[in-house]
Amino acid sequence: MHIETKAIHAGRRVDPLTGAVSIPLHTSTTFERAADGSFPTGFEDARDDNPTRKAFEDALAVLEGGSTAIAFSSGMAAITAVLEGHGGAARVIVPDDMYFGIRSLIDETDIGTRFEFIAVDMRDLDVLRAAVSRAPTGLVWVETPSNPLIRVVDVHAACQIAREAGALSVVDNTWATPVLQRPLELGADAVVHSATKYIGGHSDLMAGVVVLPQGSPLERPVRMIQRHKGSVAAPFDCWMALRGLQTLPLRMRAHCAGAQAVAEALAAHPAVESVLFPGLPEDPGHALAGTQMSGFGCMLSFVVRGGAEAAMSVAGRLSLIVRATSLGGTHSLIEHRASVEGAKSMAPAGLLRMSVGLEHPQDLIADLHQALALA
Template sequence: MQFETLAVHEGRDIDPTTGAVAPPIHLSTTFERDPDGGFSRGFEYIRDDNPNRRSLEACLSALEGGIATVAFPSGMAAISAAIEALRTSHEGALFVPRDVYFGMRALLTETEFGRKLDVVTVDMTDAAAVERATRDRKPGIIWVETPSNPLVSIVDIAAISAIARKHGAAVVVDNTWATPFLQRPLELGADVVVHSLTKYIGGHSDVMVGAAIVRKDGPHLVELRSIQRNKGLVPAPFDCWLALRGASSLAARMTVHCGSAMAIANFLQGHPAVTAVHYPGLPAHSGHEVAKRQMRDFGGMLSFEVRGGREEAMSVAAALKVFTRATSLGGNHSLIEHRASVEGPATMAPEGLLRAAIGLENVSDLIGDLRQALAAITE
């Protein structure tokens, strides 16, 4: 079946008791044992398993083309668990991108777990630089974020995966921005894919869930399941239900997100108040050719730099009426954010940069909103 069909049907069955097409929400924390003490219906206790979590995990495995999915209560929980699980079978340093997501950077610098890791920072957009870095430190895990946040850089997943295999390392790809509809990292050689389902897969800015999808069975899958169960890192049944609901419309929504983002990127590229547009759909983008090769479309996220700097960028964001000034992405609303002020002193975002998550509004309204907001600094 094609992606759109899998997204609607995988992990969902008609309810055998009522015939309901929408799956029921199973809030029970415990399940009845059989007279002989067994659990023939497959469920024992909510921390071990739950029907809604099982449905979500089955759907995500099908969409990413993995053998199994382990769901977590947030994207950061999935990221932490993936690193912890892979370290048990892949000794060596953790290679991370130079423009690593600031939440990941905080994990590595502000927690005891992160500070114990041997971290190597490298420009992941340059495969040769990654290979050179392996001469000084043996990689255990190579962490890929593509497109990156907020600079929207593109990493060649197949090239990085080939380097990892050569050195016995595992590759993890954060596929949150692309989603499995646009990009399938496991088919390009990655070992694990992580998601903040809070974003595009949830799709409505009303749920927080994360997931790790693995390409094949092995010690890291066993460890991920153990971390999920024994550390109690399990998402609530209703959150799983919401994420599964969101997955069913993912393809349709991503088509709109991508089309609108491309139109907005073209508009911004020609605006005199804008000095740079970071969007891989633009031929001038440094990662355009790689994105064309490994992605179905170019995504719903872009960032742009306003002429002037921080004050001008903040004034543009303040003048917007359709865009909402808020963190996050992947929902119905278009959001805009000054990333340098969010990320603080360690940010790599230029002071004039605004990150835009393009929502589902009419694109002409979004362009009109940007036009009127940018007019103030071109007068």
């Protein structure tokens, strides 16, 4: 069955009571016992399980090719649950170009003292192999394409290196989604999503998900963290995410086509020093992305000549592209990452990160051209 069909039908069925084709939103926090005290429907308390959340978890598990999915209140809650629940050595290998939220989690919470985090450039497999062999390692955290430098990491090779070292491999698949990249098929032990982004697709919900293969040692501890620490995804957010999943394959194709056109236009502009996007043949990740992804993605970064002041001025002159954090929605968004991330940012001073939305690419290009005209 093709992913377009799975996106519409997985986890759902016509409501047997009403015949409703769209899945109902179940907001109840408690469920009736039978006369013998049992729960014949399998639902007891909304923190433990909920019909709408279960439908979303089942649907995303199918799309990722996993056995089970566990939905959280945010992507960061999902990330934290995997870190806390993996049960292996407290040494975690992370990419040096990582989502800034993880860096903040390490620096500003007890996670940074409970675990040892080693940051490496995972594009260099020899460096990764040396890092995991230096001491017992519990997790190898892979992010590809990376944020905000849009680096592409060899998922299959990185997961194999982790496995040989006795570590679990986790891939953040938020940017690629299961439409463009299939980490479990490439050997990953877990996949993490911020469903807030492309899965929701409309910048109006917050949720996170961990997807696991059959028999994963992560399943019970991560599920128990979800239930007993209370970071469950709300029924309404799950209902919205299920709605978003139905159009995910179509949206991703449109996002990718728009990003390709925008990247090519930016690469030809004299005010742009460089464009970071694997869809460009000259990008270092182009060949690898072509083998492990079915599309080159929807996110790009570009470096404006003249540094931070020039980049901020360009962003300030945009009229259609919105200056805002986050990504994956219908609106195109742009952000000066170095000023957001602070002193530890790996982003060049002139870098602007752009989430290409669903507007017509020529309108986005026109907006960028007028903003770059004075750069």
